[in-house]
Amino acid sequence: MTQIAEELLYLPVMAKVLEVESLTELEKLFLIQLPDGHSLGNAPGQFVEVSLFGIGEAPISVSSSPSRSNGAFELCIRRVGDLTNALHTLQPGDTVGIRGPFGHGFSLEKMKGKDILFAAGGLGLAPLRSLINQVLDERGSFGRVIILYGTKQPKEILFKEELQEWADRKDVEFHLTVDRGDETWRGNVGVITTLFSKIALNSRNTVAAICGPPIMYRFVLMELMGKGIPETQIYLSLERRMKCGVGKCGHCQINNLYCCLDGPVFKYSQIKGVEEAL
Amino acid sequence: MAENGNGSARPKVAFFDFACCEGCQLTVIDALQTHLELVEAVEIVQFREAMTEKGEDYQIAFIEGSCTRKEDEDRLRKIRAQAGIVVALGACAHIGGVNALANLQPSLQDVRQYVYGDKWDWYNTYPARPISAVIQVDAFIPGCPIDRVEFLSVVKQVLLGKTPAIPDYPVCVECKLKENVCIFDKGGVCLGPITRAGCDAICPTYGDGCEGCRGLIPNPNENAMQDVLLKAGLSVEQLRARMTMFNAYDPAQIEA
Amino acid sequence: MSLWIIDKSAMATFVANVMGDYRVVGPKAKGPQFAFDEIEDPAELRLDYNTSILPPKKYFQPQEERLMTFKRNGDSAPEAVIEAEATVIFGVHTCDLHAMRVLDQAFTQNFPDAHYLTRRRQALLIGIECLEPCDEHSFCKSMGTLTISEGYDLHLTDLGDVYAVDVGSEEGLTLLKTYSDARLATESDMQQLNRALSAKWPRFPYKLELDVDELPALMSQSYNNPIWETLAEKCLACGTCNIVCPTCFCFNVYDEVDLNLENGERSRRWDSCMLDVFARVAGGENFREQRSARLRHRFMRKGLYLVERYKHLGCVGCGRCARLCLADISPINVFNELHE
Numbered sequence: 001m002t003q004i005a006e007e008l009l010y011l012p013v014m015a016k017v018l019e020v021e022s023l024t025e026l027e028k029l030f031l032i033q034l035p036d037g038h039s040l041g042n043a044p045g046q047f048v049e050v051s052l053f054g055i056g057e058a059p060i061s062v063s064s065s066p067s068r069s070n071g072a073f074e075l076c077i078r079r080v081g082d083l084t085n086a087l088h089t090l091q092p093g094d095t096v097g098i099r100g101p102f103g104h105g106f107s108l109e110k111m112k113g114k115d116i117l118f119a120a121g122g123l124g125l126a127p128l129r130s131l132i133n134q135v136l137d138e139r140g141s142f143g144r145v146i147i148l149y150g151t152k153q154p155k156e157i158l159f160k161e162e163l164q165e166w167a168d169r170k171d172v173e174f175h176l177t178v179d180r181g182d183e184t185w186r187g188n189v190g191v192i193t194t195l196f197s198k199i200a201l202n203s204r205n206t207v208a209a210i211c212g213p214p215i216m217y218r219f220v221l222m223e224l225m226g227k228g229i230p231e232t233q234i235y236l237s238l239e240r241r242m243k244c245g246v247g248k249c250g251h252c253q254i255n256n257l258y259c260c261l262d263g264p265v266f267k268y269s270q271i272k273g274v275e276e277a278l
Numbered sequence: 279m280a281e282n283g284n285g286s287a288r289p290k291v292a293f294f295d296f297a298c299c300e301g302c303q304l305t306v307i308d309a310l311q312t313h314l315e316l317v318e319a320v321e322i323v324q325f326r327e328a329m330t331e332k333g334e335d336y337q338i339a340f341i342e343g344s345c346t347r348k349e350d351e352d353r354l355r356k357i358r359a360q361a362g363i364v365v366a367l368g369a370c371a372h373i374g375g376v377n378a379l380a381n382l383q384p385s386l387q388d389v390r391q392y393v394y395g396d397k398w399d400w401y402n403t404y405p406a407r408p409i410s411a412v413i414q415v416d417a418f419i420p421g422c423p424i425d426r427v428e429f430l431s432v433v434k435q436v437l438l439g440k441t442p443a444i445p446d447y448p449v450c451v452e453c454k455l456k457e458n459v460c461i462f463d464k465g466g467v468c469l470g471p472i473t474r475a476g477c478d479a480i481c482p483t484y485g486d487g488c489e490g491c492r493g494l495i496p497n498p499n500e501n502a503m504q505d506v507l508l509k510a511g512l513s514v515e516q517l518r519a520r521m522t523m524f525n526a527y528d529p530a531q532i533e534a
Numbered sequence: 535m536s537l538w539i540i541d542k543s544a545m546a547t548f549v550a551n552v553m554g555d556y557r558v559v560g561p562k563a564k565g566p567q568f569a570f571d572e573i574e575d576p577a578e579l580r581l582d583y584n585t586s587i588l589p590p591k592k593y594f595q596p597q598e599e600r601l602m603t604f605k606r607n608g609d610s611a612p613e614a615v616i617e618a619e620a621t622v623i624f625g626v627h628t629c630d631l632h633a634m635r636v637l638d639q640a641f642t643q644n645f646p647d648a649h650y651l652t653r654r655r656q657a658l659l660i661g662i663e664c665l666e667p668c669d670e671h672s673f674c675k676s677m678g679t680l681t682i683s684e685g686y687d688l689h690l691t692d693l694g695d696v697y698a699v700d701v702g703s704e705e706g707l708t709l710l711k712t713y714s715d716a717r718l719a720t721e722s723d724m725q726q727l728n729r730a731l732s733a734k735w736p737r738f739p740y741k742l743e744l745d746v747d748e749l750p751a752l753m754s755q756s757y758n759n760p761i762w763e764t765l766a767e768k769c770l771a772c773g774t775c776n777i778v779c780p781t782c783f784c785f786n787v788y789d790e791v792d793l794n795l796e797n798g799e800r801s802r803r804w805d806s807c808m809l810d811v812f813a814r815v816a817g818g819e820n821f822r823e824q825r826s827a828r829l830r831h832r833f834m835r836k837g838l839y840l841v842e843r844y845k846h847l848g849c850v851g852c853g854r855c856a857r858l859c860l861a862d863i864s865p866i867n868v869f870n871e872l873h874e
Contacts, residue, residue: 008614009645010601010787010800053604053612054438054791054798058816080816082440095609214819241815243787246645250784250807253831254821256839261644275757276821276831315793434791447809450772455597455804457587459565460858471772471860496810499825502768506860 009246012051012097013038017090018072023158026078027123028088029063033072034098040073042066044131045105045237045265049245050075051097055086059242061127061264062101065134076126076158102245103264106131106209106235108138114207114233115143117199119220121150121192121212125158127237127264128211132166139171146173146199150192150212154178154185173199192216196223203228211237217278221268234268238277289437292324292336293367294357296343296350297377297406301423302368303327303342309426316430319437336360338436340419342367344377344406351412358413363436366408366415367429369422373493374527376422377406381531382522405531417442420492422524425477445475448495449488453479461487467510469520472498491524535707537719537727538699544715545697549576551713552622556658559593560624561586573624581625581690584668585854589630589780590623591637594653598803601649601787605797612800618653622709626661629672629850631686632679633780634659639844640783658705661689665734671853673866676742679850681731691727698727743870749847753837756872757830765868766826768861773806775832775855775863781840781848782806807831833868 019031064074177188240252240259252259271277323333339361369375449470461468468487561583568583604612641650687706791798813822840848856864
């Protein structure tokens with residue numbers, strides 16, 4: 001066989017944890033720096049493979065936007081298994097293995113000049129935040145910015161201070177809801193789709209970016225279609241088991257698509273009718 | 279607590295047995311002899327089969343055997359109350375194992391008379407059950423007996439703070455990875471397609487069909503397995519014997 | 535390239551000479567069946583084998599393979615492990631040579647995989663032309679894999695007392711010239727080879743009820759066919775079909791540590807999309823929970839998805855999956871039934 005440039009695809013680099021911030025009972029935000037001053041060079045919506053040796057490796061969406069990198073990036077990690085439990089014990093100064101960034105992120109160029117509607121459910125805000133802040137940092141290039149965010153309960157709300165900043169901005173339309181309130185909750189109660197009645201959209205000129213649990217997509221898509229937003233202007237970020245991240249191991253395959261190569265961000269027109277997608 | 283090479287405390291470990299042959303504990307003793315690092319990694323405070331000391335301060339309990347008597351339940355609950363992590367050791371503790379064959383008999387009293395003769399009423403047994411029918415169990419090491427490598431793997435996972443995972447795929451996978459000639463091609467029968475792997479397909483590798491000692495995989499297609507076995511020439515009685523040798527236990531047997 | 539002739543009686547010397555400088559592997563008897571294994575004595579090499587339990591892909595993507603070693607204490611980076619040695623593989627059937635093209639694409643496209651490609655580069659493939667069907671399960675002729683004109687370094691055809699040796703690469707030619715006393719074929723050798731090749735075709739049945747080029751189109755129309763539900767009733771989801779398939783390359787990754795918890799290694803092992811939890815994510819959702827969905831996915835990969843991505847069919851008609859399927863599920867029957 002002829003020689004071609006090949007890579008040690010599975011070998012992580014050792015990155016340093018700079019800061020750890022507890023966001024909720026289940027989620028922590030990690031600020032991570034690659035060795036030797038390397039920049040991650042991610043596009044919004046891409047993911048990295050995070051390793052703790054002996055425990056394992058898992059794909060995690062990058063939560064910070066390239067426009068705010070400062071040589072480091074953020075991961076918002078929910079505690080759901082052995083690896084994420086162990087990640088939650090990390091302190092500043094500790095190291096983690098990182099590979100990536102991988103996958104196909106949001107195409108910012110195609111969103112320029114358009115109104116942007118973000119719909120995030122629960123932990124789905126983590127990858128969308130990367131895009132939201134990028135858009136806000138280039139605010140002049142976009143039309144309206146509308147952010148809809150829903151969680152099950154108030155205590156699950158992520159990035160509270162940042163949400164307040166978004167809410168305070170005159171050039172951002174921000175709506176928050178929870179499925180179930182508590183005694184201190186004064187805001188909207190209801191699933192995320194109830195927020196759609198609060199907004200009027202110029203559908204032809206709107207691009208939507210959605211991320212959330214599988215159940216959310218179907219209902220949000222129905223709302224978006226109902227408002228006449230073209231399928232080619234709806235972007236979704238999907239979650240699969242992207243074990244290798246490089247289109248080999250097969251675990252993230254959705255019919256003929258590899259979530260790790262062709263996604264995790266898909267245009268709705270790309271996956272409409274692809275049965276295993278939604 | 280004693281220290282290990284890492285400078286961290288060695289967890290205290292205890293072994294217990296209920297209705298069983300103690301063969302799994304024998305495998306543990308064997309592993310202790312072949313892997314001396316194991317003695318460095320944990321501190322064994324109670325192990326009736328291997329030592330006379332009997333410490334009651336432990337974090338990890340390995341339990342071999344099925345629960346077959348009402349009195350066993352209290353002892354199991356006491357262990358559960360003390361141990362941070364309870365591990366079922368072997369088929370009897372994991373799935374009821376061969377002990378649960380008694381549950382299939384029409385009368386448990388007949389079974390007791392058959393086994394214990396005229397002293398049958400000295401032994402107040404009830405339908406055999408896995409220990410998870412009585413207490414919450416954190417990890418399982420399947421098999422009759424357990425696999426030494428898997429035992430070590432579970433110990434390491436516990437020491438790493440992981441939830442010990444055992445294979446959720448069938449023996450066929452391990453058997454084919456070893457490129458064994460299929461038992462069915464040799465004219466035999468095998469439960470490999472629906473039995474949980476982790477034994478490195480030891481029985482088929484040495485020419486014997488799998489008898490299911492590690493329990494079934496999640497969502498097994500038992501009907502299809504039975505069709506295959508009947509087609510391979512088993513009678514209905516032989517089929518039933520094969521399917522229930524280790525997997526006779528059914529929660530319905532202890533409802534009442 | 536060029537055609538050579540080697541006496542069968544000189545094969546043992548050829549193999550023995552190669553063994554001096556390479557690891558030599560090839561088909562060997564394993565009980566009543568055959569398996570590719572290291573040749574320690576040229577007499578063990580069974581070029582007359584019908585089929586092997588596992589395909590020779592295991593020399594490029596081993597069943598289990600270390601990717602790296604690591605230390606858990608401190609910040610030291612993991613060290614990559616690439617286990618490769620110069621290897622000559624004798625006796626690769628044409629179906630398996632076709633399958634290698636899928637694997638080569640899969641491990642080269644987008645992200646070239648150094649572990650696979652290093653082994654691939656260090657190996658020479660010596661094919662052998664099949665003159666009789668392996669058994670009733672194979673359907674290579676239907677899949678267009680009954681012969682091949684590239685993808686090997688040397689390719690043998692049994693001509694009775696001699697083998698015709700077709701040279702497929704410079705490395706193959708060097709191997710042949712260095713380690714054997716093969717001579718260039720004459721006009722009459724070529725005629726004998728052509729006679730053997732034309733005589734073999736009628737011996738192989740064409741079992742597919744459609745043209746193989748139409749298979750991807752057929753599969754793309756078969757997504758909602760009820761056959762997947764029907765097959766799922768008897769499928770054991772044991773994973774055997776994936777494990778023995780020459781074009782399956784999915785894997786899972788595992789970390790293993792020493793008992794002192796200080797050192798460890800990360801490995802990959804063949805995985806199977808027929809298994810229950812293959813598509814389950816960390817949160818617990820399983821995107822292919824139904825056995826029928828997994829079965830369909832496997833056949834779609836073989837007949838459609840791999841062609842779309844790698845330009846080669848994922849089924850080469852070797853028959854290994856059908857031969858070992860306890861539920862008697864054979865791709866050829868599935869394709870034909872979908873065609874009805």
